[in-house]
Amino acid sequence: MSNPPISSKSPADVQPVPAASELEAHLPSKRMELNLGPSHPAMHGTVRMKVELDGETIVHADPEIGFLHRGFQKSCENGTWTQCLPYTDRLNYVSALMNNFGFLNAVEKLIGVEIPERAKFIRTIGSEIHRIADHLTCIGAIGLELGGFSAFLYCIEARELIVDRVTELTGARLTTTFGRVGGLNRDLPPQWLESVLKSLEKIEWLVGEVDALLTNNRIFVDRMKGTGRISAEDALDFGFTGPCLRACGVNYDVRKALPYWIYERVAFDVPLGRNGDNFDRYLVRIEEIKQSNRIVRQAIEMIKPGPVLLDDWRIALPPKPEVYGTIEGVMAHFKLIMEGIQVPAGEIYDCTEAANGELGWYLVSDGSGKPYKVHVRAPSFAILSGIARMVEGRLLADLIPTFDSINMIGGEVEQ
């Protein structure tokens, strides 16, 4: 019994190898629009990426932001200068201390006062440990999303140590609201520097583990090297700053170019990349953790006892015994709380180096106790605007490490 023939063609007619013309003929395809986010585990914060795909290749990417907009500027304009400080925590919530201090630095420059020496040291130490935390979070997230879960756990363990130290210092894990115009609202807790040194040792070891787990890991390197590339020229044009710019080989670090606080007095290097790809951004961050570690250690050796807040009752609150015991104290306290610091009329652009780059403040004062205008130049905003350039023409899978390695923080992008 024989089976009926499947096709009407006899086997001799079917060509087993397709002709050359057939190979060149593309399958009919159409472009697909894919939405990543706003609620997507790889879109940190709440960013929606509208991606137009041709097969697996990204033809066009359009990030849509604003889901986390809170009216930062409008809120600041309607509070006193000191009341702006809690809003700045929520900009880059991974490293809130740097936002606090950056804002205070700009206000102090606008008033024209110099903060006490010890406050400068504490601000530097606080900023640098939070820089370590920020970079660890970024590296951990890259590891996590590329399948290296253990690297993520090591990073978070190290970050948790910093968060504990920050909690001891400020009383809050994330929203620190630390520092006041004219210095700091409180001195270091007892034995804090010793515990920072102990934590740093542990962090050094943990970062070494992460380094060993990821830097020579074939899977990790394959996903990171050569992806999300941007040229130095484009990076400058888009306004990249911080590790993303330095990964392209441009030597610009506010701490070196326009030193503030004690950065002139400590020795540290600015790591530079060459290719401007994801892997270089990762390497720059790993190296910056080590350099921040160096800065903190030097600062701890050099720090001396002294006041942490200016003794000027027009700017800083008087000590509590004065408030409760003298009429001048209670008046100064009342005026500062009710009317705010009388920042003289004027304007200023001032910047500090935050974890993601230049954190710029353009402040306008009209001479009352409230800011007239608070513009924040959030580093991630400029970097996110360049992401389309970094991923267009590349595979969809490259979008994930690229999005991770620029370390976009929703809070500061969407204000």
Added chain:
Amino acid sequence: MTKFALDKIAATFPRAFLDRYTDRAGGEWAVIDSESIRDVASELRDNPELDFKLFLSIDAVDRLMLPEREPRFEIVYFFFSVTRGEHVRLKCRVPEDRPELPSITPVYQGANWFERLVWDFYGIRFRGHSDLRRILLYEEFTGHPLRKDYPLRQRQSLIPERPIKDIFRGPGTNRP
């Protein structure tokens, strides 16, 4: 510190260079005629002596409540030169009845989102911008909230809000 760059701009564009001054912290500012901002920006970027290649920021100020309130809007520009190690601070002024000026996106690509932000919050139009949409707020939003005459507690929700009596949303709200 930025003296050289501003001198250079003043010499190259004598008509567009309206004013210059130093702020209290020593930052030098130049006031540029709004129609010439694109030429000034491209000179700053492409002149190798100046080399302001790093785009930093754009924002605006509504001067409605300031003593000097005319023209109403001030657009501020910040660039940085890595080789010279300094910032340049420029500002342009546009009146309330015609709030528009040329876009600098052909010069700096990074200006794209910042100009959208200024459009979104101040309603200043940038001529020649390829994609001037709102950026942080939604398309249905009416008004420009960072203008000083936009009420602080104005609410514009896309879905109807339930009147909840026991939540106090601040002075001027919760009234039928």
